Amino acid sequence: MIPLTLAEIAAITGGSVPPGAGLVTGPVVVDSRRVTQGALFAALPGEHADGHDFAQAAVAAGAAGVLASRPVPGVPAIVVPDVTAALGVLARAVLGRLPAAIVTGITGSSGKTSTKDLTAQLAERLGPTVAPEGSFNNEIGLPLTVLRAAESTRFLVLEMSARGIGHIAALCDIAPPRIGAVLNVGRAHAGEFGSLDAVAKAKGELPEALPAGGVAVLNAGDPRVLAMAARTAARVVTFGRDGKPDVCAEDVRLDDLGRASFRLVMPDASAPVTLRLHGAHHVPNALAAAAIAAELGMDTPAIAAALSEATARSKRRMEVRERPDGVLVVNDAYNANPDSTRAAIEALGHLTSGGRRGFAVLGHMAELGDIAAESHEEAGHLAARAGVTGLIAVGEEARPVLDGARAEPGWHGAAIAVPDAPAAVDVLRNQLRPGDVVLVKASKAAGLWEVADGLLAEVSR
Ligand SMILES: Nc1ncnc2c1ncn2[C@@H]1O[C@H](COP(=O)(O)OP(=O)(O)OP(=O)(O)O)[C@@H](O)[C@H]1O
Ligand SMILES: [Mg+2]
Numbered sequence: 001m002i003p004l005t006l007a008e009i010a011a012i013t014g015g016s017v018p019p020g021a022g023l024v025t026g027p028v029v030v031d032s033r034r035v036t037q038g039a040l041f042a043a044l045p046g047e048h049a050d051g052h053d054f055a056q057a058a059v060a061a062g063a064a065g066v067l068a069s070r071p072v073p074g075v076p077a078i079v080v081p082d083v084t085a086a087l088g089v090l091a092r093a094v095l096g097r098l099p100a101a102i103v104t105g106i107t108g109s110s111g112k113t114s115t116k117d118l119t120a121q122l123a124e125r126l127g128p129t130v131a132p133e134g135s136f137n138n139e140i141g142l143p144l145t146v147l148r149a150a151e152s153t154r155f156l157v158l159e160m161s162a163r164g165i166g167h168i169a170a171l172c173d174i175a176p177p178r179i180g181a182v183l184n185v186g187r188a189h190a191g192e193f194g195s196l197d198a199v200a201k202a203k204g205e206l207p208e209a210l211p212a213g214g215v216a217v218l219n220a221g222d223p224r225v226l227a228m229a230a231r232t233a234a235r236v237v238t239f240g241r242d243g244k245p246d247v248c249a250e251d252v253r254l255d256d257l258g259r260a261s262f263r264l265v266m267p268d269a270s271a272p273v274t275l276r277l278h279g280a281h282h283v284p285n286a287l288a289a290a291a292i293a294a295e296l297g298m299d300t301p302a303i304a305a306a307l308s309e310a311t312a313r314s315k316r317r318m319e320v321r322e323r324p325d326g327v328l329v330v331n332d333a334y335n336a337n338p339d340s341t342r343a344a345i346e347a348l349g350h351l352t353s354g355g356r357r358g359f360a361v362l363g364h365m366a367e368l369g370d371i372a373a374e375s376h377e378e379a380g381h382l383a384a385r386a387g388v389t390g391l392i393a394v395g396e397e398a399r400p401v402l403d404g405a406r407a408e409p410g411w412h413g414a415a416i417a418v419p420d421a422p423a424a425v426d427v428l429r430n431q432l433r434p435g436d437v438v439l440v441k442a443s444k445a446a447g448l449w450e451v452a453d454g455l456l457a458e459v460s461r
Contacts, residue, residue, distance in 0.1 A: 001025065002094055006021075022076050026040070032057050059075050087139075087140065098149055101155065101156055104296075107182055109184050110184060115183060116157055117131070117312065117314055119289040121311075122298060129157060135314065138161055155296060162199075163189050164192055168209075169208070173209075179295055190370075192367065199224075221284065246267050247267075258320070259278055264290055269300040271304035272308075274308050281343035323455070328435075331452035332439060336362075345379065349386035359428065359436060362401050364397040376398060376404065377404030380403060381408050385408060390416065392416045394418055394448060394451070438455060
């Protein structure tokens with residue numbers, strides 16, 4: 001963070017000024033274990049603990065002060081009514097002091113983190129870049145990321161998530177983007193939104209927030225995203241595999257591990273790309289990243305080279321590992337919604353197209369509201385159509401997956417329900433043969449990466 005005194009931070013956030021002449025040199029943290037010398041500790045109420053209980057420990061560990069919603073004895077605290085809101089105000093003020101930093105916002109129902117990670121790896125070639133760790137994409141994670149920016153920062157690549165109308169507009173108020181990319185409008189959080197049109201309304205707040213001199217990067221293959229061209233003052237650049245976009249991929253091929261090679265076609269030039277990420281669904285993500293990087297000033301050969309070297313920075317998204325016995329484990333258990341599940345099962349279908357046997361371990365897809373049962377059934381249909389040898393549903397909520405598969409005519413695989421991750425590992429232990437492929441996928445709450453970890457640990461023993 002740019003250095004600020006506690007008094008300056010109090011003035012920016014409208015909080016009380018603590019005694020002393022504390023100077024915050026950063027970072028701003030919400031976890032007292034991450035405090036370093038000169039940090040500002042923001043005390044947030046958590047699910048299991050109250051940040052205020054850790055304020056003294058934070059200061060003892062070197063924090064210059066605390067942003068809090070009530071005084072804490074013996075601690076230099078800036079007291080504000082709402083710590084989360086104050087983080088946003090502070091982030092906005094810090095950005096205001098960094099006029100040279102270009103903010104890019106990325107939203108969509110699936111692929112935000114993957115695209116953010118790709119885009120950051122391109123932007124880093126051009127200059128100092130700040131991007132969130134993992135999926136820091138909400139009213140807390142986004143300001144914490146912005147607050148990592150320093151005088152030298154040229155690019156901020158931010159992930160913006162929405163669980164409701166107005167959320168992205170609020171994030172754009174904290175960090176006004178010059179470039180905004182919308183990847184897709186899908187069924188993530190369908191329970192909260194109620195309809196795809198409501199999702200589109202929420203995601204469209206990003207192009208709406210862009211200035212006339214800005215750029216809206218829109219997926220031409222998603223009609224609800226393309227329609228956002230009418231909701232922005234910014235210049236529109238389109239990407240995608242369909243619909244004559246400005247940035248597209250020609251001759252897309254997948255290797256035997258599902259990694260895409262293609263010709264990146266930009267308005268002025270084209271160049272070959274081979275991605276290190278697994279699954280055809282990363283092609284549109286790469287195209288969005290390419291479109292953004294071009295706007296930041298990168299030429300096509302440099303974009304293609306950087307995309308080809310970019311790695312999956314965030315964990316548990318289509319992580320493909322081969323065990324010593326030749327079993328391939330695909331850990332996509334970071335999260336799931338109907339669209340990312342379809343993408344993962346399609347990738348499994350590709351990985352098994354050369355004759356390998358496929359197994360899908362699917363758990364609960366959360367937050368789907370009324371479409372929960374049909375979405376799980378659909379996943380079962382897709383797995384059966386992909387020809388899986390075994391389909392394992394983990395947990396009661398995932399059971400409709402098995403009904404979907406059993407209803408698929410001509411499917412003769414095994415459909416098995418298990419209560420939890422260890423039981424899934426037990427079932428697979430006796431089934432797997434060298435060369436088999438196992439996909440593991442569910443929403444975060446299901447914690448199914450334990451299945452992938454368990455399967456990988458089996459053979460290294
Ligand atoms: N364009 C895409 N279409 C469908 N699925 C995708 C796409 N990009 C990534 N995925 C898959 O979606 C899951 C989540 O990916 P990622 O973390 O990049 O998305 P996200 O939008 O950041 O998710 P979250 O909302 O949880 O932050 C992974 O399983 C990934 O393989
Ligand atoms: Mg994310």
